[in-house]
Amino acid sequence: MKVACIDLEGVLVPELWPLIAEATGIEALFITTREEPDYPALMSWRIHHLRKYGLRLTDVQNIIAEIEPFPEAGIFLQQLTEQIGYKVHIVSDCFYQLADPLLKTLGSPSAYCHSLESDEDGWITGCLWAERQGKVEHVWRLLQQNAEVLAVGDAFNDLAMLRLAHHGFLVRPSSATLAVSQDLTVVEHLAEIIEQLHYSNGFVESGSHRP
Numbered sequence: 400m401k402v403a404c405i406d407l408e409g410v411l412v413p414e415l416w417p418l419i420a421e422a423t424g425i426e427a428l429f430i431t432t433r434e435e436p437d438y439p440a441l442m443s444w445r446i447h448h449l450r451k452y453g454l455r456l457t458d459v460q461n462i463i464a465e466i467e468p469f470p471e472a473g474i475f476l477q478q479l480t481e482q483i484g485y486k487v488h489i490v491s492d493c494f495y496q497l498a499d500p501l502l503k504t505l506g507s508p509s510a511y512c513h514s515l516e517s518d519e520d521g522w523i524t525g526c527l528w529a530e531r532q533g534k535v536e537h538v539w540r541l542l543q544q545n546a547e548v549l550a551v552g553d554a555f556n557d558l559a560m561l562r563l564a565h566h567g568f569l570v571r572p573s574s575a576t577l578a579v580s581q582d583l584t585v586v587e588h589l590a591e592i593i594e595q596l597h598y599s600n601g602f603v604e605s606g607s608h609r610p
């Protein structure tokens with residue numbers, strides 16, 4: 400079994416919160432895990448500011464409805480599954496309530512996210528965290544099942560899973576992430592991952608997808 404554990408935001412789709420910040424004009428929402436690695440603290444900050452500025456879950460969902468995956472994302476997932484034989488697991492610290500429309504656009508791959516809690520008035524009140532000690536635990540469980548694991552991510556919260564997987568690729572990291580990732584393979588485009596997997600599989604065959 401080959402499983403690709405792929406981060407969502409920053410890899411397949413844009414970072415959602417800066418776009419939410421842009422759409423709402425709320426400066427405080429521009430901060431992401433690239434700047435603040437303490438994710439529960441960051442989410443408490445975001446939830447506090449949404450409430451402060453009168454934004455309910457549906458308001459945030461309406462903003463996200465306008466966001467599209469990166470143009471290279473669809474073809475990447477397709478090549479990964481059809482050419483190289485990976486099952487795709489989206490392993491994300493995003494929330495189902497926000498990620499769902501984007502996942503649908505990407506062909507509804509299996510996804511492992513957190514959940515947002517909201518009250519009867521539609522205010523976001525908290526987070527229901529997935530039962531894992533970070534994304535690395537998802538990879539660890541797959542390794543226990545003897546899976547061959549590929550991991551792709553872009554930020555601090557991806558580094559441990561990238562290091563544990565058989566193949567790990569860091570996509571367009573921030574300078575802060577890059578500074579602590581000298582041991583990892585960095586790519587600018589997802590197509591480079593497909594290319595490197597083809598080479599490491601040793602089949603430089605005559606397929607039409609080779610340059």
Ligand SMILES: [Mg+2]
Nearest residue numbers: 406408409553
């Ligand atoms: Mg990310």
